[in-house]
Amino acid sequence: MVRNSAKIITRALAPLAGILLLSACADQAPRKYVVFFSNRSAELDEAASTVVAQVAEKAAHHPSRIVQVEGYAAAGGDLSADALLAIQRAKVVTEKLQADGVPADHIVQTPRAPSTLEGMAVGSRRVEIELVSP
Structure with missing residues (x-):
C-alpha cells in the first residue's frame, strides 16, 4: 500500500x-545579443537600438551580471581605421546601454581586432553583447 x-x-x-x-x-537571461551596423558605420539604427534596449532590460532583471560589449570591424585597406571603427561601435553601444539604465561599472567594453576572414563582411560589422556572471 x-x-x-x-x-x-x-x-x-x-x-x-x-x-x-x-x-x-x-x-x-539569454546570454548573447548581436547588434549589426551598416558598412563603415558606427551609428545605431532602429533595430540595433531595440536590441540594446532589450539587453538593458535583461541587465536590470539580472543586476549581478556584467554586460560584456565586444566591437568588431572587417579588415579593409587601413587596419588602424578598422580598429578605430570597432572601438567606436563598442563605445556607441556602451553609451546606449548607459542611457537605457545600465550602470557604467557593470559594462566591460572590448574592441576586437579587424577580421580578414572571407565571407565575414557582414559578420564583422557587429557588436556582440553578453551577460556574464562576475
Missing part, C-alpha cells in the same frame, strides 16, 4: 518537477 502511494505521488509530481525545471531555465 505504501509503495503504491509513493508511485502515485511520484507520477503526480513528475510533471510538476519538469515545469519547475523549465521555469528555472526560462529565468536565465
Whole structure:
C-alpha cells in the first residue's frame, strides 16, 4: 500500500518537477545579443537600438551580471581605421546601454581586432553583447 502511494505521488509530481525545471531555465537571461551596423558605420539604427534596449532590460532583471560589449570591424585597406571603427561601435553601444539604465561599472567594453576572414563582411560589422556572471 505504501509503495503504491509513493508511485502515485511520484507520477503526480513528475510533471510538476519538469515545469519547475523549465521555469528555472526560462529565468536565465539569454546570454548573447548581436547588434549589426551598416558598412563603415558606427551609428545605431532602429533595430540595433531595440536590441540594446532589450539587453538593458535583461541587465536590470539580472543586476549581478556584467554586460560584456565586444566591437568588431572587417579588415579593409587601413587596419588602424578598422580598429578605430570597432572601438567606436563598442563605445556607441556602451553609451546606449548607459542611457537605457545600465550602470557604467557593470559594462566591460572590448574592441576586437579587424577580421580578414572571407565571407565575414557582414559578420564583422557587429557588436556582440553578453551577460556574464562576475
